[in-house]
Amino acid sequence: MRDSVGTVRTVLLLGGRSEIGLAIVERLVREGAREVVLAARGGVAEPPGALTALGAKVHSLEFDATAADTHTGAVREAVALVGDLDVVVDAFGVLGDQAGYEADPAAAARAAAVNYTGHVSAGLAVAARLREQGHGALVVLSSVAGVRVRRFNFVYGSAKAGLDGFAQGLADSLHGSGARVLVVRPGYVPTRMSAHVDPAPFPATPAQVAAAVSAGLRSGATTVWAPRVLGPVFAGMRLMPRPLWRRLGR
Numbered sequence: 001m002r003d004s005v006g007t008v009r010t011v012l013l014l015g016g017r018s019e020i021g022l023a024i025v026e027r028l029v030r031e032g033a034r035e036v037v038l039a040a041r042g043g044v045a046e047p048p049g050a051l052t053a054l055g056a057k058v059h060s061l062e063f064d065a066t067a068a069d070t071h072t073g074a075v076r077e078a079v080a081l082v083g084d085l086d087v088v089v090d091a092f093g094v095l096g097d098q099a100g101y102e103a104d105p106a107a108a109a110r111a112a113a114v115n116y117t118g119h120v121s122a123g124l125a126v127a128a129r130l131r132e133q134g135h136g137a138l139v140v141l142s143s144v145a146g147v148r149v150r151r152f153n154f155v156y157g158s159a160k161a162g163l164d165g166f167a168q169g170l171a172d173s174l175h176g177s178g179a180r181v182l183v184v185r186p187g188y189v190p191t192r193m194s195a196h197v198d199p200a201p202f203p204a205t206p207a208q209v210a211a212a213v214s215a216g217l218r219s220g221a222t223t224v225w226a227p228r229v230l231g232p233v234f235a236g237m238r239l240m241p242r243p244l245w246r247r248l249g250r
Contacts, residue, residue, distance in 0.1 A: 007032035008086040008217075012078045014063060014122055015092030016040035019191040020141060022048060023206035024089050024213050029056045031214065035082040039063035039074060040092075065092045065118035066110075072125040079129060087217065088126045089139045090119060097196065101155045108155045115159035116166075123170055130179030138181045139213055140167040144225075147185065147234045151246060171222055182216050184209065185234075186226040202227055 008028050013021045016038030025036055029051055036051055038044040039061040047058035059081045063074050078085060093115045101108035123138065130136035145153060146160030164183060171181035188203045204212075209226040216224040225231040237245070 009033060010035045010037075010082040010084065010086045012037045012039065012075075012082075012085050012088045012126075014039050014088065014090050014126075015065075016044045016060070016063070018091035018093075018141075020186070020189060020206045020209050021089050021091030022051075023210040024091070024139065026050050026054070027207070027210035027214050028087060029054045033086070035059070037061050037078045037081055039078065041065070063092075065114045065122070068118065068121035071118075071121045072128075074122075075125045075129050084133050085126070085129060085136050087137050087139060088130070089141070089213075090122060090126070091139075091141045092118065092122075093141070095153075095156055098153050098155060111155060112159045115156065116162045119163050120166055123166065127170055127174055127179065127181075131174060131177045134178040136179050137217055138167075138170070138179070139217070140164075140181060140183050142167060142183050142185050144185050144187050144230055144234055148237050148240075148245065150248070180220075180222070182213065182221060183223045184213055184216070184226065185223065185230065187230050189226075202230055202233065 008031065011025050011028050011033050013025050013036065015021050017040050029036065033056065035057050037059045038047065041064050043060040043062050045060070051058050061074060061077055064070060094111050096111045101111065119140070123140070126138050130138060140163065142164040143160040145157040146164045149157035149161055167181055167183045171183070174180055186204055186209050189206060189209060190203065191206065204226045212224045212226040
């Protein structure tokens with residue numbers, strides 16, 4: 001658990017190959033975390049050298065986002081490896097291609113299951129453990145894509161909208177328990193997953209998202225935007241008339 005000055009000791013990353021998730025974990029290790037669990041489908045055979053070079057003990061765990069009935073067990077396995085979970089980073093997901101989803105509705109449904117329903121079962125399993133511990137934070141990687149859904153990626157955006165709402169409700173359910181949820185809303189982040197997407201205004205690097213998460217955990221924030229300017233930008237976008245939004249979303 002956290003030490004006397006609040007340093008995180010243990011971190012569980014759901015989505016153990018996520019570039020943003022790994023950047024967050026590396027930031028937390030640099031700040032004092034010493035045990036890390038990377039949970040991914042098939043496990044993570046080779047732990048990232050940056051983590052081991054920083055002195056972290058890295059464990060691998062099987063985690064399948066689509067196998068909801070295994071998520072409670074995966075959380076239990078993580079606890080068996082490192083003890084109490086100080087921070088759990090929920091970073092799994094797929095971006096895909098809107099045109100491909102419209103041509104293949106079954107593929108769209110599979111992506112939605114990863115991007116939303118998988119987070120419901122995993123989030124509830126994590127929350128139950130954090131509530132039992134009486135401490136810990138669940139970091140949920142949402143997206144500005146879910147704040148107001150755009151035509152060009154509405155399958156992905158709608159799943160993120162659902163995830164964002166779920167995370168906010170989960171945070172309220174944990175109020176007073178000692179555990180909490182931090183919702184993270186990045187804009188465009190250049191990663192392998194987003195390589196096929198045109199860059200958008202106000203981009204952020206994985207390291208910048210990680211810095212925002214670290215600051216949010218220290219301050220007790222419930223929501224962080226990366227970069228911060230996206231908060232007021234999307235406050236305005238929520239009020240934009242739908243015909244204009246429709247043109248912007250093409």
